[in-house]
Amino acid sequence: MVGWESIHSLTAEMHGGILTLAAVCIILTALAQIVMHFQQSMPKSIVKAAMRARGYLDATGYVAVVAGVFALLLSAFTGSQAWPMDALLDNAVVRNKIVLTVFATTLWAMVASVRWRFGRPLWTCPSMAACYTVLAIVAMGITSTAGSLGAHLTKGESILDFVWNLVGVNVLQDLLLSMDLALIISIISLIVIIAVLVIRRLSGISQEQLGQRKCTKWSKWDEPIIGEEKVAKK
Numbered sequence: 001m002v003g004w005e006s007i008h009s010l011t012a013e014m015h016g017g018i019l020t021l022a023a024v025c026i027i028l029t030a031l032a033q034i035v036m037h038f039q040q041s042m043p044k045s046i047v048k049a050a051m052r053a054r055g056y057l058d059a060t061g062y063v064a065v066v067a068g069v070f071a072l073l074l075s076a077f078t079g080s081q082a083w084p085m086d087a088l089l090d091n092a093v094v095r096n097k098i099v100l101t102v103f104a105t106t107l108w109a110m111v112a113s114v115r116w117r118f119g120r121p122l123w124t125c126p127s128m129a130a131c132y133t134v135l136a137i138v139a140m141g142i143t144s145t146a147g148s149l150g151a152h153l154t155k156g157e158s159i160l161d162f163v164w165n166l167v168g169v170n171v172l173q174d175l176l177l178s179m180d181l182a183l184i185i186s187i188i189s190l191i192v193i194i195a196v197l198v199i200r201r202l203s204g205i206s207q208e209q210l211g212q213r214k215c216t217k218w219s220k221w222d223e224p225i226i227g228e229e230k231v232a233k234k
Contacts, residue, residue, distance in 0.1 A: 008078040009154070015071035016147050018064050019108065023140035025061030026111075029054050029224055030133040033123055037221055054224035058120060065112045065136075072105045072143075093149055100146035102190075107139035120223040129221070 032054035039047040114122065114132055122128045144160060151158035164170065 008075065008081075011071065011075040011078045012147065012150060015068055015075045016143070018071050019068035019140060019143050022061050022064035022068050022108075022111075023136050025057045025064060026133055026136040029057040029061060029123070030129060032057065032224065033129060033221060055226035058123065058224045059226060061136075062112075062115045065108060065115065069105065069108050069112055072101065072108065076101055076105070091153075093153060097146050097149040097153070100142050100149070104139055104143040104146055107135060107142065111136050111139060120225070123224055124221045126221055 032050035035042050035046055035050040036054070039050075111132065114128075114135070118128070122132055148158040148160040148164070151160075
């Protein structure tokens with residue numbers, strides 16, 4: 001019979017791969033948008049590749065973010081089933097991993113919410129596109145750090161160790177939190193999520209519409225559309 005430890009290892013690898021795909025696609029979409037904006041000074045081959053790929057990259061990134069959030073939640077569940085709760089909370093490194101996973105889930109949920117609410121038109125606003133991309137990068141960084149802690153717990157090392165050595169950070173020591181502090185941070189994160197949802201509901205911001213007309217007054221950026229090269233040829 002397959003144990004919860006093995007299932008957790010599978011789900012951890014799954015959410016890591018999906019969210020890596022999401023982050024890469026979002027970053028590449030942002031780069032493609034920059035290429036299209038400065039296409040007059042770019043090589044035609046690069047412009048053509050950016051035009052052809054950016055719509056697919058944006059869509060893939062969006063789907064991967066949504067799938068990754070559910071995979072993160074599934075991974076958290078399997079992790080809680082793999083070991084007794086007392087054993088989890090008694091280990092400071094595990095507490096750090098739990099807190100970082102909560103942060104990562106919150107940030108990825110924000111990424112998914114922004115893309116779901118505003119759709120492709122968010123790429124027509126450079127400031128919003130930049131915030132969306134930076135948010136995904138930060139979320140991926142926290143996810144990677146949590147994954148690195150998990151690798152140290154199971155294998156004693158992580159493929160990201162060279163990064164921590166480069167920046168001079170010992171993730172097994174510098175991030176250590178007490179159980180009470182880890183619990184407080186987790187509760188605060190949950191409260192923030194609930195508060196944002198309540199404010200969104202009461203303020204009516206969800207009814208606001210973002211479209212190209214609100215950005216084209218000062219921006220020449222356009223949406224990344226799937227099959228746009230064929231449309232352009234017509």
